[in-house]
Amino acid sequence: MDSVLLIYKGIYILAIFGISLLIATYSTYFERKIAAFIQDRVGPNRAGPFGLLQPLADAGKLFFKEEFIPARANKVLFILGPGIAMLVAAMSSAVIPFGDTLILGETTFDLIAIDVNIGVLYIFGVVSLGVYGLMIGGWASNNKFSLLGAIRAASQNISYELAMGLSLIAVLMLSGSLSLKVIAEQQAGFNWNIWYQPLGFLIFLICAFAETNRTPFDLPESEAELIGGYHTEYSSMKLGMYLFAEYINIFVASAVMATLYFGAYNFPFMENLRNAFDDPVLGNNVVTILGVGVMFAKIFAFIFFFMWVRWTLPRFRYDQLMKLGWNILIPLAILNILLTGGGILLYDYFTKG
Amino acid sequence: MELTNENVLGKLIAQFGEENIVDAYNPDGIMTFTTNRENIIALIQYLYDDKDLQVQFLTTMAGIHFPDHKGREMCMMYQLHSLRHNFRLRIKVFVPAEDPVLPTLTNIYATANWMEREAYDFYGFIFTGHPNLIRILNIEEMEYHPMLKQYPLEDQTREDKIDTYFGR
Amino acid sequence: MTESLFFFFASLTLLCAVMVVIAKNPVYSVIFLILTFFTISAHYILLNAQFLAAVNIIVYAGAIMVLFLFVLMFINTGKNVQGTVKGSIISKIAGAVAGGLLFVVVVAALKDVTLGHPDPATYNSQVGMVENLGKVLFTKYMLPFQLVAVLFLVSMVGAVMIGKREAGEQNF
Amino acid sequence: MEPLSNRKKNVAQKEMTLSERMYLPAIAQGLGITLKHFFKKKATINYPEETRQRSEIWRGLHVLKRDENGAERCTACGLCAVACPAEAITMTAGERKAGEEHLYREEKYAVTYEVNMLRCIFCGLCEEACPKAAIFLQDDKLAPARYERDEFIYGKDRLVEPLKTTETK
Amino acid sequence: MATDNKTADTDQLQEFRDNRDLKLQDKKNENLTTLNLGPTHPATHGIFQNILQMDGEVIMDAVPTIGYIHRAFEKIAERRPFYQITPLTDRMNYCSSPINNMGYHMTVEKLLGIEIPKRAQYIRVIMMELARISDHLICNSILGVDSGAFTGFLYVMQEREHIYDIYEEVCGARLTTNMGRIGGMERDLSPKALHLIGEFLKRFPKVWAEFEKMLTRNRIFIDRTVGVGAISAERALNYGFTGPNLRAAGVDYDVRVMNPYSSYEDFEFEIPVGEKGDTYDRFLVRNEEVWQSLKIIEQAYKNLPEGSYHADAPHYYLPPKQEVYTSMEALIYHFKIVMGEIDAPKGEVYHSVEGGNGELGFYLISDGGRTPYRLHFRRPCFIYYQAYTEMIKGGQLADAILTLSSLNVIAGELDA
Amino acid sequence: MQIKTQNFRNMSDTNKDINMVEAPEGHSGAGFFATSFEKVIGLARANSLWPLPFATSCCGIEFMATMGSTYDISRFGSERPSFSPRQADILLVMGTIAKKMGPVVKQVYEQMAEPRWVVAVGACATSGGIFDSYSVLQGIDRVVPVDVYVPGCPPRPEQILDGLMRVQDLAKNESLRRRHSPEYQALLASYNIK
DSSP, rough: OOOHHHHHHHHHHHHHHHHHHHHHHHHHHHHHHHHHHHTTTOOOOSSSGGTHHHHHHHHHHHHHSOOOOOTTSSSHHHHHHHHHHHHHHHHHHGGGOOOOOOETTTEEEEEEOOOOOOHHHHHHHHHHHHHHHHHHHHHHHTTTTHHHHHHHHHHHHHHHHHHHHHHHHHHHHHHHHSSSHHHOOOOOOOOOOGGGGGHHHHHHHHHHHHHHTTTSGGGGHHHHHHHTGGGTTOOOOHHHHHHHHHHHHHHHHHHHHHHHHHHHOOOOTTTHHHHHHHSHHHHHHHHHHHHHHHHHHHHHHHHHHHHHHHOOOOOOOOHHHHIIIIIIIIHHHHHHHHHHHHHHHHHHHHOOO | OOHHHHHHHHHHHHHTTTTSSSSOSSSSSSSEEETTTTTTTHHHHHHHOOTTTTEEEEEEEEEEEOOTTTOOOEEEEEEETTTTTEEEEEEEEETTTTEEEEETTTTTTTTTHHHHHHHHHHHOOOTTOOOOOOOSSSSOOSSSOOTTTTTTOSTTOOOOOOOOGOOO | OHHHHHHHHHHHHHHHHHHHHSSHHHHHHHHHHHHHHHHHHHHHHTTTTTTHHHIIIIIIIIIIIHHHHHHHHHHHHTTTOOOOOOOOOHHHHHHHHHHHHHHHHHHHTTTOOOOOOOOOTTOOOGGSSSHHHHHHHTTTTHHHHHHHHHHHHHHHHHHHHHHOOOOOOOOO | OOOOOEEHHHEOOOOHHHHHTTTTHHHHHHHHHHHHHSSSSOOOOOTTTTTOOOTTTTSSSEOOOOOTOBOOOOOOOOOOHHHTOOOEEEEEEEEEOOOOOTBBBBSEEEEEEEETTOOOOOOOOHHHHTTTSEEEEOOSSSHHHHHSSGEEEEEEHHBBBOHHHTTOO | SSOOHHHHHHHHHHHHHHHHHHHHHHHHOTTEOOOOOOOOSSSGGOOOOEEEEEEEEEEEEEEEETTOOOHHHHHHHHTOOGGGHHHHHHHTSSGGGHHHHHHHHHHHHHHHHHTOOOOHHHHHHHHHHHHHHHHHHHHHHHHHHTTTTOOOHHHHHHHHHHHHHHHHHHSSSSSOOOOOOOTBBBSSOHHHHHHHHHHHHHHHHHHHHHHHHTTTOOOOHHHHHHTTTTOOOHHHHHHTTTHHHHHHOOOOHHHHHSOOOTGGGGGGOOOEEEEEEEEHHHHHHHHHHHHHHHHHHHHHHHTOOOOOBBOOOTTTSOOHHHHHHHHHHHHHHHHHHTTOOOOSEEEEEEEEEEEEEEEEEEEEEEEESSOOOOOOOOEHHHHHHHHHHEEEEBBBHHHHHHHHHHHTTTTTHOOE | OOOOHHHHHHHHHHHHHHHHSSSSSSSSSHHHHHHHHHHHHHHHHHHHHOOEEEESSSSHOOOOOOOOTTTGGGGOOOOOOSGGGGGGHHHHHHHHOOOTHHHHHHHHHHHSOOOOOOEEEEEHHOOOOTTOTTTSSSSSGSSSSSEEEEESSSSOOHHHHHHHHHHHHHHHOOTTTGGEEEEEHHHHTTTOOO
C-alpha cells in the first residue's frame, strides 16, 4: 500500500467519522424540527437562525454539566457503557461505500474506508455489539428502571438481529457477495435490489427500527414506562454519548438500507451522463460526485422516515414486540429466502437453459 | 315495586324494629335515617341482598363531627344507591367521641376500604375488621385527626397574613 | 510485523482468559470473555480468515455473551453479589486435581504434534475466504455439515420445549 | 347487566379485519395524517414577540382605579380582603385630610394596600366584591415572573393606576 | 375496646402496621423485584405512588400510596363562606373545572331553594359539556402519549386551546374557571362567546375524527389496549365506579339520565357503553362521549332560550354593579352577600353531577352559619384508584401505565 | 418563517467575543478569554434548558398547554422533558406541594446535576396559594432554593414562558463556577442539602 493511499485512507476515515458526528448532531436538530412541523409547531428557533445552533447549545450545555456517578453504581462499567455505545456506533460506517471511484491524476480513490470482502458481516457484527453499551450502562447504574431498560434492549436486539440477518441473506443470494462495494456496484443505474426484495426490505426496515431503538420499538428508553430506560442515571456528556450513538446508529442504518436496497450511490441514467462527457475521467468524477450526493439524499430520506414514524406510531408492548419478531418476522424472512432461492433457480432455468 | 321513601322505610322498620331505625326524614328528597353501630352492617347487607330493593351501590361515606352533641359527637354517614330503581338513601350512625368504633363495611363493598381509611385519617373512626386501617391522605406521623372541629385549618407557619382583615 | 501482532494478541488472549476465571464479579468475567473472543477473532484475521472472525464475533460476542450477560443481570438484580464462591476444601482439591489432569492430558496429546509449516509455493492465501469455505463445506464436508444442521434443529426444538414448559405464564 | 335506561349505545370493540391485522394500512394512514400536518400552517404564536389575544374579561394583574378627576376610588372598606379566598389582600384605612380631595374620592382611603401576588389566585372575587369600582383585574397585563419573593408584595405604588399625565411620558 | 381514644388509636395502628409488614414479608420472594413507580414517575400525570412487586415485567402485586397532594379541601370548605368555595372546586378535577363549579353551585342552590332560569341552565349545559370534552380530550390523548404516540396529543391540545378561549370569553380564565355564581352565571354569553362556540362546533368534529383515525384502528394500539386493565361490571360496581369507567364495563349509569339536572332531560343523547371494561373500551367510550357531548352542545346552542342568565334571588345573587353604585338597597345586599351573611337554611343536601370522570357528588350540611358545617366531596378518582391494584395485577408494567392513564385518575381530585 | 429574536443577536455578539480572543496580544488575557468562554457556555445553557416537569396539579395542565403547539416551549430549546432528574436543568415545580411531598421535592433537587435551577410555578408552589391548610407546604422555598417565581393560579402559558426566559437570563449571566462559590454553598447548607 503506497503512502498516498494510506494518507488518503486516514483522511477519508477522519472525514467519514466527522460526517457521522455532524449528521448525528444535526439529526437531533432535525428530529426536533420535524417533530415540531409534524405537530403544527415551529420548533427551536431562538438559538441562531432557524435554531441552527441548537445542537451546539445542547452539546455545550452537556459538556459543562456536572458529571454524576451514582453512589451505588459500578464506576468502571458506568463510564464504559456510553463509551462502548459511541465507539461501536462510530465504527460501523467504515465499510459503507459512500461513492464510486474518484480519479485524481494517476491515482484512483475508492470512496470507501475499508473495502473488506465481508462488509455485510462486519456491519452485522458491529451492530450486534452495540447492545453491550446499553446493557452495561443500564446494569452499572444500579437502578431498576435502567436495568429493565437494559434487559429490554438486550432481548430486543438479539431477537431482531435474527430476522435482520435472515432478510439480509436473500440479498446476499442475489448478489453472491458479502462486500458492500460489490453489492453497490451490482445495482448500477436503476437496477436496485428493492425491486427484487420488497418483502426483504420491509423486514430489514422493521428490524432497523428495532435495532436503533426507535419508536415503535423504543422500549428500552420508553419515557412513559421507564423514565429514561438505560440512561436514566446518566447526566452530562455520558448521556450525550448515548443520544449521539442512537443518532449515529440511525445514520448507519439508513446508509446500509440505501446501500443494500436502494442502489447506494447509483441513480438512473448515470451511464448516459457518464458517456455524455468527452473526457472519461471527468465523466467518471462528475458521476461519482453526483453519486455521493444521491447517496446522502437517500440517507437523509431514510433519516426523515425514521423520525416521521417516530412521531406517528404508538409503541409495542414487550411481549408483542417479541411475538412480532419471532412469530412473524422470522418466518417471513425464511419465506423470503425460499422465494428468492426459487426465483433464482427459475431465472437460471429460463435464461441458462 | 315502586320504591318510595315510605315503603322502603316501612320495610326496614319491619325488618329491624322501630328502635333501630330512628329520626327518619327527607331533607332533600333522599331518605335519611339513623341507626346504631350494632345494626349498620346487617342493614346494609339486607339492602344489598333484598331482591326488591337491590341497593347495591355505595355512593359515599362521610364522617361528621358534632362537638356539641354530647355522647354522640361522631357521625358516620353512608349513602347508598339502588341503580336498578334509581333510589337513594342515607344512613347515619352516631357514636361517642371517646369510642369512635364502627364495624367495617369492606366485606360488602370493596369501595368502603379507602373511604373508611379516609374517615380514620380525618376523624379517627376505628373500623373493626378493616384489613389495613392506616392513614391514607396525611403522613403517618401525624398526631391528630385534622377534620375534628377543634383543630385549626391553617398551616401554623404562615407568616404573610394578618388575621384581623378576614373576619374570621 | 505479523509475528509481533500475533504475540501481542496471544498474550492478550491468555490474559483475558485468565481474568475470566479470576474475576470476582461475574459481569466482569463475561466482559473478559467477550474480550477473549475479540482477540481470538484478531487471530483469525491474522490467518486471513475474515469470515470466521466476523462469524465468531457475531455469534459468540454478539449473541451468546449477550444472553450470558442478560441472565447474570437478572440474577444479580438488587443484590450485591461479591462473587466469592464458598466451596468446601474437598471441592477445591477436586477442582485442582481435575484441572491438573486435564492439563496433563493436553500436554500429553500435544507433545508430539509437529506444527505444519505451509509451503509458500503452494500456499493459497484465499483459503479462508468465504467462497472457498462455502465450496469446501458444501462438497467435501457435506455430510458433517448436514448432521450439524440436524443437531441444531434438534437442540432448537428442545429449547422451545423447555421454554414452553411453564404453561400459561408470560415469560420473556 | 340489563340496561338501566333506554339510551344505551354499545360502542364495544369490533374484531380486527385482515388488513388491520397486517399493521401496515393503519400505519400508512397515520403517516399520511402526520405528513399532512407537516405542511400545514403552524399554530404557534411567537411569544414574546407576538402575544395572543386575550379576552376583554381576562383576569390579569390588579389595578386600583382612579376616577375621572384622578382621585383614587378605593375607600378601604375591606370587602375585597374579606372576599379573597386566598387571603392575599391587606390594607390599612386612613381618614382623608383637608386638601386631599383631589387625591382620594371618599373620606376614607387606603393608606396601604397590598396584594400578595404569590398568594393571589386571580379568581376575580375582589373585583366582584368591590362596591366602588376601585379594584379591577386587567386583561392586558399579567403578573410577571420574578426572582425574589419580596417583589411580589404589590403595594399601592404598583397597583394604583398611573395618573393620565404620567402616562404620556 | 379501650375508652381512651388516643391509646386505642395507637395500639390499633401498631397492630395494623405489624400486620402490613408481615404481609410484605411474605411477599419478599427471591424472584420478585420491587419497583417504585412514583411519586414522580412521568406516567403518573399527577402524584401518586405505587410500589410494584414485579416478576420480570409482570406485576405480581402493588401497594398504592396516595395523599401526596392532599390539600384539605373539606377542612377549608368549613372555614369559607359559600361563594368562596367555588375556587376550591376549580382545583379538584382541574381538567373539567366548570363541571365542578356548577355542580357545587347547584348543590347550594338546592339548599337555598333557588330556581334557575332556563337560559342559565342551558348555558351551564354548554359549559359543562365543553368541560367534558376537554376532560376526555386530555385523557384519551394522554393514553396516546403513554403508548408512545405523542403527536395526536398535540393535535387535540390545539382544540383544547379553543375550548379555553370560550371559557376565557365566558369567565375570564382558562383553567381554574371560577365560572358562574350561586344563582346563575355571572354574565350572559357575549356575542363573541357565542361565535366561538359556533366555530368550535364546526371545526372540532374534523379534528376529533382525525385523532380517532390515528389510533382507533391501529393494530399496535389495539394490541396494547385490548384486555388491558379489564374490570367486570360486578367488580366495578362493588368498587363504586361511575362515569366512563363504569360504562366501559357495560353499565349504562349516567347521572345526566338517571337524575337529570340543569335541564339535561331536554337533550337527546345516548349513553355509550363498552363490554369488557378494558382500556380499549374506556378509550372508545370516551371517544363516543365526546361525540355525544358535541350533540348536546349543538342542541343547547341552537335552542338557547331567551331570558335572564341568573335567578331572581337578591338575597343570594350579587346585584348588578351599576345598582350597587347607585342604590342603597343593592349596596346592602352586596355587603351582606360578600361578607357571607346570607340566610342559609339549616339542612343537608346531596347533589351529584356527571363529572368528567363520573358521579361527582357534593354532600353539604348547613347549620345556618356563613360557612358550610360540613362539605363532603364524592370524588370519583378517589374511588377508581382503589381498584387500580386489582386491575393491574398479572399485567405488565406497560399495561399498568396505560391502565392508569385510561382510568383518568386526576391527583387533585384523588387526594382532595 | 420569520425569526426576530434577540437571542440571535446575542449569539452573534458572543461570536464577536470569541473573535476578539484571537486579537493581538496585549488586548486580551486569560481572564478575558474566560469571561467570553463563560458567556458562550452560558448562552448554550440558556438555549438548552431541559425541564423536569414536576407537575402535581393544575399548573401541570397549563404546562401541557405550554408544550402544545400554540405556545411551543421548544422554541427555547426546552421541549425535551427529562423525567430523570440527572438530565434536567430546571426543576419546574408546578402545583401544590403537600407536606408529604416536600421531602420528595428535596430529593429530586438533590439528584439533579449542576447547574440546576428551580422555578416555582403558580400560587401553590410559590406560597401555598389558597391552600393555607395543615397539609400543604407554604411555598417550596422552604425545602429547596427557588430561582424564579411565577405567580398565577395557574399562570398562563405566557407566564410560564416568561419564567423560563428569566431562567435563561440567569443562565446567561452566571459564572461557570457558581457551584463552587461560598455563597452558593452557604445557600445549599441553609437548606441542609449535601
